Amino acid sequence: MGGDWGRDTTWKQGAAIPARVAVSLGLIGEDPASQVAIVVSHDCDIAEDDLANEPSLEVIAGRFIDEADPNHTYAKSPSKLHIPITVDGRLAILELRSSKKRVVEKTALAADKPDPRIALGPKMREVLQQWLALRYRRATFPDALNSHLSDLRDTLQKIGKKNPQAVIGFFIYFEPDSEIADPNEPYELWVVVVYDHLIAGASEIAEGAAEKISKRLSGKFKHSSGWRNVELRECTSRSDVEFSLYDATTYQNFPLEYISLRANDTAD
Secondary structure, rough: OOOOOOOOOOOOOOEEEEEEHHHHHOOOOOHHEEEEEEEOOOOOHHHHHOOOOOOEEEEEEEEEEOOHHHHHHHOOOOOOEEEEEOOOOOOEEEEHHHHHEEEEEHHOOOOOOOOOOEEEOOHHHHHHHHHHHOOOOOEEEEEEHHHHHHHHHHHHHHHHHOOOOOOEEEEEEEEEOOOOOOOOOOEEEEEEEEEEOOOOOHHHHHHHHHHHHHHHHHHEEEOEEEEEEEEEEEEEEEOOOOOOOOHHHHHHEEOOOOOOOHHOOOOO
């Protein structure tokens, strides 16, 4: 064991740092009622007691907001997350920004325990994990495809805002994963609207969303001579139970923020 940190630590991913500690570490300002610092490191990294190997934790200082923006819930946006959290038994909405991530030495928290007044539920903890992972596996698309689907992004934002609890995300798979200049060689596109199986009426909402997306894409890209630029192969809805691990590793969560594949290109 290194220092006073042990593998039996009470610190876990999603734990809230007590306000007095967060203020003393410079993580939040002098108004703790409007802010809270959350530990976001993975539990395995937190439990590592060899401080020479894993000396610190990652934390994000978030701020409480009045209302969640549906486009920032359920890890839809890689830069910002709006997530429900319990404070003194009451539900609150916390805004986390990836740009606010900080590093704190484990020894600075070794003498303290998480704030028991603030809790992140198991399901929302999974959402937090998905959001953190999204920063490292962000969906990137060819510029041509991004341009073709720019109108669809607006449609998805409207659907998400209208049904923030029911619709978890929009997932797409496309071929090929490179630039296509000839409109007569369209991108082939598969779309899945994933919904929360625990929300009453979510299945019908997702089915309606899939139909709307299908009509929007067909109206724009399907002509009498055939598909141009984009060919929709399938647009369907599935629950978060039906959407398998294989699907999750095959499809990409369609970003409501534009990210170019070209930005990741490197010279050979």
